[in-house]
Amino acid sequence: MPTFRNLLPIAFLCLVALALGSPGVPARAENPAGVVIKELSHEAPVEKVVTKDFSHETPIEKAERMKWFNDARFGMFIHWGLYAEPAGVWEGKDVEGIGEWIQDKAKIPVSEYSELQKSFNPVKYDADAWVKFAKQAGMKYIVITSKHHDGFCLFDSKHTDWDIGGTPYKKDLLRPLAEACQKHGIKLCFYHSIMDWYHPQYGNKEEWRGNHATEQPDMEIYRTYMKAQLEELLTNYGDVGIVWFDGEWESSWTHEMGVDLYNYCRTLQSSTIVNNRVDKGRDGMVGMNKDGEFSGDYGTPEQEIPHTGFGKGVYWESCMTMNETWGFKKKDDQWKSSETLLRNLIDIASKGGNFLLNVGPTAEGEFPTASIERLQMMGEWMEVHGESIYGTSASPFEKVSWNGRCTQKPLPGGGTRLYLHLFEWPEKGQLVVQRLKNRPLRATLLGVEEPLTIAGKEGEWVVELPAEAPNAIASVVTLDIEGKPEM
Ligand code: JFZ
Numbered sequence: 001m002p003t004f005r006n007l008l009p010i011a012f013l014c015l016v017a018l019a020l021g022s023p024g025v026p027a028r029a030e031n032p033a034g035v036v037i038k039e040l041s042h043e044a045p046v047e048k049v050v051t052k053d054f055s056h057e058t059p060i061e062k063a064e065r066m067k068w069f070n071d072a073r074f075g076m077f078i079h080w081g082l083y084a085e086p087a088g089v090w091e092g093k094d095v096e097g098i099g100e101w102i103q104d105k106a107k108i109p110v111s112e113y114s115e116l117q118k119s120f121n122p123v124k125y126d127a128d129a130w131v132k133f134a135k136q137a138g139m140k141y142i143v144i145t146s147k148h149h150d151g152f153c154l155f156d157s158k159h160t161d162w163d164i165g166g167t168p169y170k171k172d173l174l175r176p177l178a179e180a181c182q183k184h185g186i187k188l189c190f191y192h193s194i195m196d197w198y199h200p201q202y203g204n205k206e207e208w209r210g211n212h213a214t215e216q217p218d219m220e221i222y223r224t225y226m227k228a229q230l231e232e233l234l235t236n237y238g239d240v241g242i243v244w245f246d247g248e249w250e251s252s253w254t255h256e257m258g259v260d261l262y263n264y265c266r267t268l269q270s271s272t273i274v275n276n277r278v279d280k281g282r283d284g285m286v287g288m289n290k291d292g293e294f295s296g297d298y299g300t301p302e303q304e305i306p307h308t309g310f311g312k313g314v315y316w317e318s319c320m321t322m323n324e325t326w327g328f329k330k331k332d333d334q335w336k337s338s339e340t341l342l343r344n345l346i347d348i349a350s351k352g353g354n355f356l357l358n359v360g361p362t363a364e365g366e367f368p369t370a371s372i373e374r375l376q377m378m379g380e381w382m383e384v385h386g387e388s389i390y391g392t393s394a395s396p397f398e399k400v401s402w403n404g405r406c407t408q409k410p411l412p413g414g415g416t417r418l419y420l421h422l423f424e425w426p427e428k429g430q431l432v433v434q435r436l437k438n439r440p441l442r443a444t445l446l447g448v449e450e451p452l453t454i455a456g457k458e459g460e461w462v463v464e465l466p467a468e469a470p471n472a473i474a475s476v477v478t479l480d481i482e483g484k485p486e487m
Contacts, residue, residue: 049227049231049264049267049268050267051260051263051264051267052263052266052267053263054262054263054266054267054270055259055263055295059313062297062313063313065271065273065297066273066297066298066315068140068187068241069141069241069242069273069298069315069317069354070315070354071140071390071391072139072140072141072187072354072390073140073345073348073349073354073355073389073390073391073392074137074138074139074140074345074354074355074357074382074389074390075134075139075140075141075142075143075187075189075317075354075355075356075357076133076134076137076139076141076142076143076356076357076358076359077143077191077319077326077356077357077358077359078130078142078143078144078145078358078359078360078361079099079100079145079148079191079326079327079328079358079359079360080144080145080154080173080327080328080360080361081100081145081148081150081152081154081327082113082116082117082120082150082152082363083099083100083101083102083103083116083148083150083327083328084099084327084328084360084361084362084363085116085119085120085363086102086116087099087328087329087330087331087362087363088102088325088328088329088330088331088332089330089331090102090106090108091106093106094331098324098325098326098327098329099325099326099327099328099329099332099360100145100148100149100150100325100326100327100360101149101327102327103149103150103197104149104197107208109208109209109210110197110198110209110210110211111210113150114162114198117152117162117166117167118167118168119167119168120164120167120168120169120363121167121168121169122169122173122361122362122363122364122365123169123364123365124362124364124365124366125169125173125176125361125364125365125366126365127173127176127177127179127180128176128180128183128184130142130177130180130361130367131177131180131181131183131184131186132180132184133359133367133372133375134186134375135184135185135186136375136376136379137375137376137378137379137382138378138379138381138382138383138386138389139186139357140186140187140390141186141187141188141189141241141242142177142181142186142187142188142189143189143190143191143242143244143356144174144177144188144189144190144191145190145191145192145193146174146190146191146192146229146233147191147192147193147196147229148191148193148327149193149195149196149197149246149247150197150198151193151196151197151198151199151202152198153229154172154173154174155172155173155174155175155232155233155236156170156171156172157229157232158228158232159225159228159229159232160225160229162198174190174233174237175236175237178237178238182238187239187241187242188237188238188239188240188241189240189241189242189243189244190233190240190242190243190244191244191245191246192226192229192230192233192243192244192245192246193245193246193247194226194245194246194247194248194250194253194261194277194278195246195247195248195249195250195253196222196226196247197209197211198211199211199222199225200212200213200214200217201213201214201217201218201219201221201222201225202217202219202222202252203217203219203222203250203251203252203253204217204250204251204252205217217252219252219257223257223261226261227261227264230243230261230264230265230268231268234265234268234269234272235268239269239271239272240269240272241272241273242272242273242274242275243265243272243273243274243275243278244275244277244300245261245274245275245277245278246277247277248277248278248279248280248282249280249282253280254280255279255280255294258278258279258280258294258295258296259279259295261278261295262274262278262279262295262296263295265278273297273298274295274296274297275296275297275298275300275317276288276289276294276295276296276297276298276299276300277296277300278295278296279294279295279296280294281294281295281296282296282299282300285301285302285303285304286301286304286306287299287300287301287302287304287316287318288301288306288310288314288316297315298315298316298317299314299315299316299317300316300317300319301316301317301318301319301353302318302319302320303319303320303321304318305318305344305347305348305351305353306318306351306353308351309350309351309352309353309394309395310352311352315353316352316353316354317353317354317355317356318344318348318353318354318355318356319356319357319358320344320355320356320357320358321358321360322335322336322341322357322358322359322370322371322374323335323336323370325360326358326360327360328360328361328362328363328368329360333370335370335374336374338373338374338377338378338473339473341357341374341378342377342378342381342473342474343423343473343474345357345378345389346388346389346404346405346407346421346474347405349388349389349392349405349407350394350395350405350406350407350421351394351395352393352394359371359375381471381473381474384446384447384471385446385447385471385474385476387409387419387446388407388419388421388446388476388478389407391409392407392408392409392419393407393408393409394407394408395407395408396408396418396436396484396485396487397435397436397487398487400420401432401433401434401435402420402422402424402426402431402432402433403422403423403424404420404421404422404423404424404474405421405423406418406419406420406421407419407421408485411480414482414483415441415480415481415482415483416438416480416481416483416484416485417478417479417480417481418436418478418479418480418481418485419446419476419477419478419479420433420476420477420478420479421474421475421476422469422474422475422476422477423473423474425465425468425469425475426465429464429465429466429467430462430463430464430465431462431463431465431477432456432460432461432462433456433460433461433462433463433479434459434460435459435487436459436461436481436485436486436487437458437459437485437486437487438481438482438483438485438486439458439461439481439482440454440461440463440479440480440481441480441481441482442454442478442479442480443463443477443478443479443480444477444478445465445466445470445475445476445477445478446470446475446476446477446478447470447471447476448466448470452464452465452477461479463477463479465477
């Protein structure tokens, strides 16, 4: 017969266990909308990761870690999620603004938005085909939304049911993408939103969302949840090239949290690159950091290209849409021309940055035809002219004396190859290169083998061109010079 006396130690142990919480077992919370969410307590398993300090990296160490990124110059952004289902239309009405913000723009409560999960079934999704589109376009990396602001996860997370596992499709969408990237030599990267419109403990509250279980959200619980998911992303999909944070601007996210999250990601994968939206340094759409000490490895201009580069050791990437939305919108037909997109890439490379160009797949899992056409056209150009983009650095000219741009690359043996991008074919077939002191040794047109005749004098070299431009959007003259360019 158990007596009160011999049950006492057991009762005591139970009390201790209760007080400590039960590590590893997610609690369940029901928010007022009736949406069931697993919540991680402060004592979640993620706490076992002892975050190291990565703030003492030297510029040389950083340059080594950034090398693949800096050489790549061109990547694909993919915004994909439940918002591809309404695709810009809610209850028969067109909703203004970018497609992935529909929940916010149309003030859709979480209880209604979450219905989309029941019908999300991208049966046409072919990860291998997606990666091939990127590769054939000449892109070297893919940044896909593991989670956007709506909180929905494209991977099958242990820590929430608000993910692909809870859709009719069920299967993790990131795993086949990781495999295809591995197979085709493309770096896989994750966009992960800090702002979360779904999690009941995310710090900034909007009453109309109806997702908060309590009056006072607990950002510490939310951070534990986010870190547990990042542990999944940085453990289960091989090497992750970049963790691309976003939604850092709200008041509940602080500089200290940003520093901690940066260090946390690099603790899990020390060579990974983390963008500057992890911290509070970003200066609006310009995307570069304000003065001060902030975490993050590179700047993220959005929908714009800086007027000039930023010099050695400052890394950046302009992200841009092909039409006007990131997430698929069926009625957005404001497509930029292939010419504009290619010249953007060249412009960005001439300033020493990267171009992250977006595709918003449909809810069925397909790239829009207009996107595919643009990717193919860019790929055709890159096939012939890629060496003028990959591994190059910014133009040595403050201003070029032709309508176009310039990039450069060191030649083995000490010289430099200048790549002169011509947006317009010079009159009389003569390209005049002003301000350059170094005597050119050799000039060619990419894709055309014969050397071109060089005349002129120091500060005003003249390259004799054939009558017709080999490429209507941008022809590239290579100009090999001795030593480093001097102006
Ligand atoms: C953000 C996201 O909100 C958007 O959905 C998309 O993912 C894009 C790449 O990044 O867009 C922003 C971010 C910040 C501002 C505006 C749009 N801002 O600071 O004004």
